[in-house]
Amino acid sequence: MALLAMAVAAGAGAAHLRSAPASASLEWGAGIGADTMRGLRNGVRNGRSMREGGRRVLRLVWCRSGGGEPDYEGGSDGVPSSVFIFGMGYTSLALANSLRKRGWEVAGTCRSEEKRSALESRGFQAHRFNPDNDAECLREEAIQDLHRSTHIVSSVPPVGDFDCDPVLSSHREALVQAASGGLxxxxxxxxxxxxxxxxxxWVEEEIEPRPVDRKAVARREAEKSWxxxxxxxxxxxxxxxxxxxxxxxxxxxxxxxxxxxxxxxxxxxxxxxxxxxxxxxxxxxxxxxxxxxxxxxxxxxxxxxxxxxxxxxxxxxxxxxxxxxxxxxxxxxxxxxxxxxxxxxxxxxxxxxxxxxxxxxxxxxxxxxxxxxxxxxxxxxxxxxxxxxxx
Missing domain, CATH: 3.40.50.720 (NAD(P)-binding Rossmann-like Domain)
Incomplete structure (x- = not known):
């Protein structure tokens, strides 16, 4: 696989450049100079967007070696989308499978080392996060994956002593930083x-919930927080x-x-x-x-x-x-x-x-x-x- 940089004229909005797969390499695009390529490499490495005069100037497309049609173009900017999933349990693992089939890059969290090994054996990038275990937080490698993601899914409920959302409570700053980048x-x-x-x-989304059970009350507060x-x-x-x-x-x-x-x-x-x-x-x-x-x-x-x-x-x-x-x-x-x-x-x-x-x-x-x-x-x-x- 090779990452081909192509010059395009695009409207307003940021094309967020994300880390390429380990097997990818940067190839010269027509008319792209050395300074631009250095900036491209840095943008890819750091998950930043590249803009010039308020206009997008680069588009990243994953192609097969030797050219041909792109394998996958992800979002509207042609950049393959990535998702970070907090809590890869039963439902989230099903979602991860569905997204990977559609070309998404998937990383996420689990509660134990055993589960992490099992997820990685399935080809997912997995990190430990267990809010029940003295608020075990994400390590730097996981934070980097989080910041590179265009989408986030959280299936972690309010648990243990938490009467609020454990993800926001533990990693709000990291999420704010992600929002200022490509999220x-x-x-x-x-x-x-x-x-x-x-x-x-019958109930629809327009009605005001009135939870009574303690867990349901905490769920509602987590919704409001997100x-x-x-x-x-x-x-x-x-x-x-x-x-x-x-x-x-x-x-x-x-x-x-x-x-x-x-x-x-x-x-x-x-x-x-x-x-x-x-x-x-x-x-x-x-x-x-x-x-x-x-x-x-x-x-x-x-x-x-x-x-x-x-x-x-x-x-x-x-x-x-x-x-x-x-x-x-x-x-x-x-x-x-x-x-x-x-x-x-x-x-x-x-x-x-x-x-x-x-x-x-x-x-x-x-x-x-x-x-x-x-x-x-x-x-x-x-x-x-x-x-x-x-x-």
Whole structure:
């Protein structure tokens, strides 16, 4: 691979030059002198933009050795985009896979050395960040990756003693520095739990959330902090309120297979709800990717759920039907059998908050067509062996 510098006449705005892959080299472009090339090298190395008289003069394009069409041109400036993901867990790893397939460069954080090694074996640049462990912060190499990124995604919830967002609390200065460079967009993965209890009514993004549960209250405060950061730093921030996440290896099918496992209090309580809004992890990925590539420059909140908020018992029954035929005797989980200690908790509205979450906005503004509009198609895909988006 070679990095070819091409002179172009561009309008206002900065073309942020980012670090080239280790295998890339700088080649001379027609009419580009030694001083310009030295500046280009420095700009690439330091993640700075190169401008002349208010006009962009250079464009970076990754091409195959010997010329030909670019392998990938990333954003509108032709510079391959990069994302830094705080908290590469189940959903974020799926997102990382989806973005890498689209040509994005991906770096991110995890909580343990074991997880870091596993992520690097998959080809991701991974760094340790564990706010539970005495606020273990990013090291210099990770900060450099953060500053080189055009996009940031955070899936780190308020945890432990934090009643605020741990990423902003630990690394606000580094994020501000990134915003003054090439950072264009930030996405925060939140939860529909921030809405609280609406007694089964429909909720959209325009309504004011009224969380009751302590974790939901902290989530809502984290949302506000990220949106405020975007306003102050001049960076587009999108908040994604995710429904109950399921996908390969983490679905009702898996619960049925290990039905002898005792359900937690929270799982038992969910079994008594009339409505639960869910979303397949593949649909989370497509919504977030569309938002990242949409070119929007204003802060926005999006509900990310399917079309079919349904009771847990209905979902579990469908999962059993997919796994066992009528001649078999499937195991039965105790979805509706609360332990003595849990029974009294049903009266607590914060634990059984009822609402149906609308996804109208992602369909209208991001033109999203859900891959799995119902838990039925999602479970059917998993049962048939689909591992998307982890394949």
């Amino acid at each position: 264009q967009w930030v996405g925060y993965l939140s939860s529909t739990s921030v809405y609280g209890d609406w007694q089964g009514g 949106l405020q950061f975007g306003d102050e730093a001049g960076v587009c921030v999108h908040v994604f309120r995710l429904g109950g996440i399921y996908g390969p290896g983490r679905s009702a099918l898996d619960t049925v297979r290990v039905s002898e496992k005792k359900l937690s209090t929270r799982q038992q309580l969910r079994g008594h709800k009339r409505f639960t809004s869910r979303v397949h992890v593949a649909d989370i990925c497509q919504v977030v990717v569309k938002a990242m590539e949409s070119g929007q420059r204003t802060g926005r909140v999006y509900n990310v759920v399917d079309d079919d908020p349904s009771p847990r018992a209905e979902v579990m029954a469908y999962a059993r039907a997919l796994l066992y035929d009528e001649h078999e005797n499937p195991p039965v989980t105790s979805d509706n059998e609360l332990s003595e200690g849990s029974a009294s908790a049903v009266a607590n509205a914060s634990l059984v908050a009822e609402k149906r979450v609308s996804n109208r906005r992602v369909k209208e503004e991001l033109q999203v067509e859900l891959l799995h509009p119902s838990f039925r198609s999602g479970l059917e895909a998993i049962a048939s062996g689909s591992n998307a988006p982890f394949d």
